Every structure is written in C-alpha cells, then in structure tokens.
Amino acid sequence: MKSDASIVHITADSRSKANCSQCSLNSLCLPLGLNQSEIEKLDGLVNSDIKLKPNETVFEQGQKFTKLFAIRSGVFKSAQIDSEGNEKILGFYLPGELVGLDAIHEETYKTNVTALDTASVCSIPFDNLTNLTASIPSLQLQLLRMLSKEINDVHTQILNFGIEQRLAAFIYTLSLRYQERGYSGTHINLAMPRLDIANHLNMAPETISRLFKRMQADGLININRRELIITDMQKLKDLAGCIPGQE
Amino acid sequence: MKSDASIVHITADSRSKANCSQCSLNSLCLPLGLNQSEIEKLDGLVNSDIKLKPNETVFEQGQKFTKLFAIRSGVFKSAQIDSEGNEKILGFYLPGELVGLDAIHEETYKTNVTALDTASVCSIPFDNLTNLTASIPSLQLQLLRMLSKEINDVHTQILNFGIEQRLAAFIYTLSLRYQERGYSGTHINLAMPRLDIANHLNMAPETISRLFKRMQADGLININRRELIITDMQKLKDLAGCIPGQE
DNA sequence: CGAATCATTGATCACAGTCAACTCTAGTGG
DNA sequence: CCACTAGAGTTGACTGTGATCAATGATTCG
Numbered sequence: 001m002k003s004d005a006s007i008v009h010i011t012a013d014s015r016s017k018a019n020c021s022q023c024s025l026n027s028l029c030l031p032l033g034l035n036q037s038e039i040e041k042l043d044g045l046v047n048s049d050i051k052l053k054p055n056e057t058v059f060e061q062g063q064k065f066t067k068l069f070a071i072r073s074g075v076f077k078s079a080q081i082d083s084e085g086n087e088k089i090l091g092f093y094l095p096g097e098l099v100g101l102d103a104i105h106e107e108t109y110k111t112n113v114t115a116l117d118t119a120s121v122c123s124i125p126f127d128n129l130t131n132l133t134a135s136i137p138s139l140q141l142q143l144l145r146m147l148s149k150e151i152n153d154v155h156t157q158i159l160n161f162g163i164e165q166r167l168a169a170f171i172y173t174l175s176l177r178y179q180e181r182g183y184s185g186t187h188i189n190l191a192m193p194r195l196d197i198a199n200h201l202n203m204a205p206e207t208i209s210r211l212f213k214r215m216q217a218d219g220l221i222n223i224n225r226r227e228l229i230i231t232d233m234q235k236l237k238d239l240a241g242c243i244p245g246q247e
Numbered sequence: 248m249k250s251d252a253s254i255v256h257i258t259a260d261s262r263s264k265a266n267c268s269q270c271s272l273n274s275l276c277l278p279l280g281l282n283q284s285e286i287e288k289l290d291g292l293v294n295s296d297i298k299l300k301p302n303e304t305v306f307e308q309g310q311k312f313t314k315l316f317a318i319r320s321g322v323f324k325s326a327q328i329d330s331e332g333n334e335k336i337l338g339f340y341l342p343g344e345l346v347g348l349d350a351i352h353e354e355t356y357k358t359n360v361t362a363l364d365t366a367s368v369c370s371i372p373f374d375n376l377t378n379l380t381a382s383i384p385s386l387q388l389q390l391l392r393m394l395s396k397e398i399n400d401v402h403t404q405i406l407n408f409g410i411e412q413r414l415a416a417f418i419y420t421l422s423l424r425y426q427e428r429g430y431s432g433t434h435i436n437l438a439m440p441r442l443d444i445a446n447h448l449n450m451a452p453e454t455i456s457r458l459f460k461r462m463q464a465d466g467l468i469n470i471n472r473r474e475l476i477i478t479d480m481q482k483l484k485d486l487a488g489c490i491p492g493q494e
Numbered sequence: 495c496g497a498a499t500c501a502t503t504g505a506t507c508a509c510a511g512t513c514a515a516c517t518c519t520a521g522t523g524g
Numbered sequence: 525c526c527a528c529t530a531g532a533g534t535t536g537a538c539t540g541t542g543a544t545c546a547a548t549g550a551t552t553c554g
Contacts, residue, residue: 080402080406082406082488083488084488088405088406090402090405101394101395101398102395102398102399102402103395104391104392104394104395105392105393105395105396105398105399106399110399110402130384130387130388130391131384133381133387134380134381134382134384134387135381137377137378137381140377140380140381140387141377143391144351144377144390144391144394145351145352146352147348147351147391147394147395147398148348148349148350148351148352148394149352150398151348151349151352151394151397151398151401152349152352152353152357154398154401154402154405155327155337155349155357155401157405158335158337158401158404158405159327159329159335161449163509163510193531193532193533194532194533194534195532195533202408203510203511204510204511204512205532205533205534206510206511206512206533206534206535207510207511208533209533209534209535210510210534210535212534213534213535225518225519225532225533241329241330241331410541410542440499440500440501441500441501441502442500442501450542450543451542451543451544452500452501452502453501453502453503453542453543453544454542454543455501456501456502456503457502457503457542459502460502460503472500472501472550472551
C-alpha cells in the first residue's frame with residue numbers, strides 16, 4: 001500500500017551481522033549478500049506491509065502472475081484445487097519465505113495462498129525484480145538459489161515413506177525453519193489444524209492424532225492441541241530419516 | 248497444447264528448430280527466445296556431447312556443483328540415497344530437459360543422475376551461465392522459468408492420492424513430455440524397469456503390474472513389458488485427474 | 495542351452511483409512 | 525455466570541487396500 005523507507009526485511013544499519021535483520025540471517029532471504037545501495041534499490045520496488053486477516057488469500061490459482069510475495073508475519077498455506085474441487089495443501093510458509101515462485105513458469109499463480117492467522121506480506125513486482133537482478137549479480141544468484149531451495153524442499157517431502165516418518169519429518173523441518181528465523185525450535189504453536197496437516201501429508205486426521213500420541217509416549221514430543229514441544233530433537237530427527245542439507 | 252504458443256514462445260518467428268539445435272523446440276529449452284548472436288554466446292560455453300553408457304552417472308549426490316547438464320539423448324533417473332542406503336527415485340529426465348537445478352541452492356548435487364540406456368548430455372558451467380544471463384534478459388527469464396517449471400512438476404507428483412491415479416498421471420505426463428519433444432505421445436518405450444517406476448511412485452512393483460493389467464482391461468492402454476501404447480488418451484487423462492498447465 | 499534378470503500372478507496379512515461416538519475448548523448470549 | 529452451541533480434536537471398532545511373500549513365466553545374454 002505505501003512505500004515507506006525500510007522495506008522488505010532490511011533496515012540498512014542492522015545488517016551488519018547477518019545481512020538481513022528482518023528475517024534474521026539464513027539463505028532464504030532475498031536481500032542476503034547485498035550492499036547498502038543495492039538494498040535501497042531493492043527496497044524501491046517493494047510494496048511493504050499488506051495486512052491479511054485469517055483465511056484471506058494473497059493470490060488465487062489461475063490469476064495472472066505479476067508479483068512475488070515475501071512473508072513478513074503469520075503463517076500461510078499453499079493449496080491447489082483439483083477438477084473435483086478437492087483441496088490439496090502443497091505446503092506451509094513462514095515469515096521470511098517467498099511465495100509465488102511456481103507461478104513464474106506460466107505467468108499464472110498455480111495455488112491459493114491463504115493466511116492461517118492474521119498476517120502481513122510485502123509484494124515484489126517480478127518484472128522490476130528481474131530488471132534489477134540483471135545489474136546485481138548476487139541478487140540474481142540469490143533468487144536462483146531460492147527457487148532451487150524450493151525444489152529441494154518438495155523433494156524432501158516426497159522422500160518419506162511411512163506415516164510416522166512423514167509426520168516426524170514435517171515437525172522436524174518446521175522446527176528447523178522456525179529456528180533459522182530466530183524463533184524457538186522446540187516450542188512451536190502450530191498455526192494449522194490437524195485437518196490441514198493430514199491433508200498435506202496425505203493422511204487421515206485421526207492418524208495424526210494417534211501418531212502424536214505415540215510420539216508423546218515415546219518421549220519425542222509433548223503436544224496439547226496446537227501447542228507442540230519437542231522434547232527429544234535427536235530422536236525426532238532420527239525418526240524423520242532423510243533430511244537433506246544435513247551432515 | 249501447442250496451438251497456443253502464447254506464453255513462453257515470446258517473439259516466435261520460425262525459431263523452434265533454428266534456435267535450439269541441441270534439444271529441439273519446446274518451452275523447456277534454455278536458448279528459447281534468443282537471437283542468433285546470443286545463441287552463439289551460449290553455445291560458446293556449452294560443452295556438448297558427453298556420451299554415457301547405461302548405468303553411468305552424470306553426477307553424484309554430494310559432489311560440488313559447478314555445471315548444469317542438458318540431456319541430448321537417452322533417459323535418465325534422478326535418485327537420492329538416504330541414511331539407510333535406500334534409493335528413492337525423484338524423477339526421470341528426457342532429452343531436452345535440464346538436470347542439476349536443485350543443486351544451485353547449496354552448490355552441491357543433491358541426487359545421483361544415472362543414464363538408463365546409452366545417452367548423451369551437454370554441460371553448462373553455471374558461473375558462466377549466470378554471467379551471460381546478466382546481459383541477456385530473455386535468457387535469465389528462461390532459466391528462471393525452467394526452475395519454476397521444475398517446482399510445478401514436483402508439485403504435480405504430490406497431488407495424486409490413489410495408486411491408480413498416481414500411475415495414470417505418471418504415464419500421462421510422460422506421454423505429454425514425449426509429445427512436446429516431437430516423439431509419439433501414444434507409443435512409448437518405457438526406459439525404466441517396473442521396479443524403478445514402483446520406487447518413484449511409492450508402490451510395490453507387483454501393484455504396478457496389476458494396475459497396468461486393469462488399465463489394459465479398461466481399454467486405456469496396451470502394454471507388453473516395456474512397450475506401452477496409449478489407446479484412450481482422454482480416459483487416461485481423466486483418470487490421472489489433476490494435471491496442471493492444461494486447459 | 496542354462497543363468498540371470500525382469501515381469502506377472504496368486505494368497506495372505508497388516509497398516510492406515512473410514513465410520514461413529516465422545517471430549518474438550520472457545521465463543522455467544524440470556 | 526452458567527447453559528448452550530459449534531468446531532476441533534481424540535478415541536475405539538471395523539474394514540479394505542495395497543504391501544509382502546512365494547512361485548511361475550518371459551526375455552535376454554554369455
């Protein structure tokens with residue numbers, strides 16, 4: 001809505017340690033690795049602070065693609081509706097992550113991206129962004145990296161066979177992502193209902209319940225409704241099995 | 248499908264073959280949309296015609312990423328080995344497709360890419376490529392599109408629930424990809440054994456057999472070992488359910 | 495030809511989905 | 525403040541689907 005001074009994730013002088021204060025370090029952040037003047041250029045084309053209420057969409061499947069969106073606060077789900085009207089949840093997005101990358105290919109948003117709670121995003125016009133990347137090599141590289149990471153992430157989802165492994169991997173990667181962003185990696189408030197988790201992992205919500213129960217009995221986690229506490233990260237990781245990028 | 252060359256085929260004159268001698272037409276092709284002199288620059292950094300025998304790898308999981316590879320001939324599988332040594336096949340690649348995109352993020356190849364039969368690829372040093380994309384906007388865009396498409400493709404894999412749907416979708420998309428490349432979309436010689444298909448689709452090879460049998464009984468296909476003939480494309484598509492990018 | 499690999503077919507069984515009932519919590523309004 | 529409701533989550537009993545085990549059939553290659 002407005003373009004005030006400090007945008008995407010960066011206030012210039014707090015960059016010192018990590019390059020990207022807002023989404024605190026990590027390789028997911030677009031402005032990572034840029035210098036001050038480059039960041040200002042990037043800021044110039046970002047429209048920050050679009051507020052969303054629970055259940056509002058950032059964009060919808062089939063709309064023409066013009067902008068990427070960076071999540072500032074809140075949690076989002078990304079879902080596709082098939083020919084029979086069934087919703088399939090492809091993933092969840094946390095603050096600092098970029099949505100809309102899968103829309104570049106055909107210039108059409110491929111999913112509905114919906115806020116799970118009150119949230120805010122900033123928009124980045126794609127044309128302007130690609131103009132800018134042409135003159136800032138490290139920005140181009142970072143954008144490519146983020147697309148590449150998205151491929152990796154989806155691959156990771158595919159890797160897990162058993163239901164327990166799938167759920168464990170889901171929780172574990174969620175924990176990692178929160179940690180990377182400076183939140184607690186052990187005390188997590190699940191933003192999404194069981195039904196959404198079940199949908200995303202291709203399981204019945206009842207199964208989720210039973211698995212949570214078992215994992216709690218095994219001392220891995222402590223869960224009460226949406227409040228999740230990871231009590232044994234190592235065991236959880238082992239159970240999750242194949243997580244990429246580690247070791 | 249091809250009748251609307253609108254989206255990707257930017258300023259399409261008669262360039263399909265002309266532009267991309269290596270991998271013949273289609274929107275997956277890197278040099279698409281370039282002019283003659285730009286193509287020459289791109290050619291300058293491509294090391295073409297690396298031959299591979301069946302079972303040889305293009306690169307292996309864990310190796311340092313330096314190059315992308317474009318498939319010239321043959322079929323490849325991309326697989327990840329987990330901590331217990333199990334192989335999981337993430338996808339198959341046909342001529343004209345680009346492999347290694349998921350390695351950009353951490354500058355490490357994340358999978359083993361293996362030739363299923365005798366095959367050939369060309370290598371594209373990534374650093375040189377990104378240097379070039381900075382001065383050729385349409386090349387940059389095309390690269391981003393290809394990454395974005397890969398995200399879409401992987402999403403598509405996740406979408407299908409039932410086993411029959413999964414297998415149908417697998418065959419159907421395979422058919423589409425062959426078609427796009429000028430091969431027959433109905434007469435397909437499967438390059439991979441049942442075991443690989445089963446692995447990739449998370450099913451038992453016996454189940455694949457039974458499903459093929461059923462689909463044949465239903466008049467969708469005709470299959471004998473590796474020889475697959477699609478006899479009712481529409482029904483197959485319907486069965487496959489949610490395929491993106493169509494309609 | 496036999497050996498080896500790949501594919502098919504049949505019989506059995508376990509795991510996870512479905513159905514149904516119940517509990518808990520938050521929100522509403524008298 | 526309590527009663528009531530609606531929605532989410534949990535629990536239990538049952539069932540069906542697809543994996544597993546085991547044997548047979550087809551194809552290629554030395």
